[in-house]
Amino acid sequence: MHPLDEFRSFTGEHAAVLVAIVLCTAVAIAAARRRGPSPRPTPTERAIGWAYLAAWVTTFAALAFPPLLGPDRVLPLQMCHLTGAAAAALLITRRRWLRPLVYFWGLALCTQALSTPTLTEGPATWPFWFFWITHGLIVGVAAYDIAVLGYRPGLRDYGIACAGAALYVVLVLPLDIAFGWNYGFLGPDRPEVRTIVDVLGPWPQRIVLMVAIVAIAMAVLLLPWRLLRARKA
Numbered sequence: 001m002h003p004l005d006e007f008r009s010f011t012g013e014h015a016a017v018l019v020a021i022v023l024c025t026a027v028a029i030a031a032a033r034r035r036g037p038s039p040r041p042t043p044t045e046r047a048i049g050w051a052y053l054a055a056w057v058t059t060f061a062a063l064a065f066p067p068l069l070g071p072d073r074v075l076p077l078q079m080c081h082l083t084g085a086a087a088a089a090l091l092i093t094r095r096r097w098l099r100p101l102v103y104f105w106g107l108a109l110c111t112q113a114l115s116t117p118t119l120t121e122g123p124a125t126w127p128f129w130f131f132w133i134t135h136g137l138i139v140g141v142a143a144y145d146i147a148v149l150g151y152r153p154g155l156r157d158y159g160i161a162c163a164g165a166a167l168y169v170v171l172v173l174p175l176d177i178a179f180g181w182n183y184g185f186l187g188p189d190r191p192e193v194r195t196i197v198d199v200l201g202p203w204p205q206r207i208v209l210m211v212a213i214v215a216i217a218m219a220v221l222l223l224p225w226r227l228l229r230a231r232k233a
Contacts, residue, residue: 004124009117009193018114021136025143032148041094049091052137056085059130077172077183079165080110084134087141097160099151104161106142108217110135116195154229158222165214173207185210 007013035042041049056076063074076082083105090098113135121127145151169186176187185191188203200206200213 004122006122007117007119007128013123014117017132021114021132021139024136025140028140029144029147032144037148037150041092045091048137049088052088052133053085053092055130055133056081056088059126071179072181072183075183077175077181079105079168079184080113080134080138082168083110083138087138090141090145094149099145100153100157100161101164102138102145103142103151103153104158104218104221105165106138107221108214110138112196114139116193118191118193118195120192152228153222153225155222155226158218161218162215165211165218169207169211 032042060074060076063069076085083101086098086101087106089095090102113131117131117135119128119131121131123129168184172184173186175181176183180189181187182189182191185195185197186207190197197206197210200209
């Protein structure tokens with residue numbers, strides 16, 4: 001296999017991608033803060049959002065044609081797929097209900113894909129770029145919403161994120177069980193590469209632990225804002 005066709009975690013290539021995501025996010029935040037606040041989505045925000053949604057739709061439409069990879073890999077049912085679409089929609093619309101999904105799901109869940117990516121394809125393939133663009137957009141928009149748009153999550157936002165995550169489990173877990181899939185890592189199989197799932201014990205007991213960890217992680221993301229409000233009060 002050609003080196004550009006394969007990706008391996010914890011390599012210089014992995015570090016370079018993470019640095020690129022941090023730099024792009026920092027530049028976007030700095031440019032927006034220099035421009036000043038805007039009550040409506042800016043043309044740049046909309047352009048980025050629409051471009052990503054176009055790539056999102058095109059990617060999953062293309063996966064329906066040969067070479068077919070199987071429904072366990074080509075359906076947009078991973079939480080990061082949904083969060084990426086939510087992040088793009090947030091840039092386009094600034095809908096309030098999208099903000100907790102991007103913030104809590106993005107930072108509590110999708111950041112795991114940055115540290116322990118399940119990606120195996122290299123930069124010579126489109127999946128490599130779609131994977132990193134998706135996760136970079138999620139984390140970048142979450143940070144942008146805080147630093148530029150002034151989002152300050154509250155207890156209601158935490159509730160929305162938890163309710164959405166619970167709905168995701170209710171909808172996706174039966175599909176994983178029925179068809180032998182592993183969307184959301186809720187199925188009995190483990191990812192091809194090592195992730196946090198490997199230390200959570202056997203299935204199905206680990207599902208309870210995963211749900212608890214997600215709820216706690218999102219609560220930790222809420223805590224600084226609760227403390228800040230209490231201090232101001």
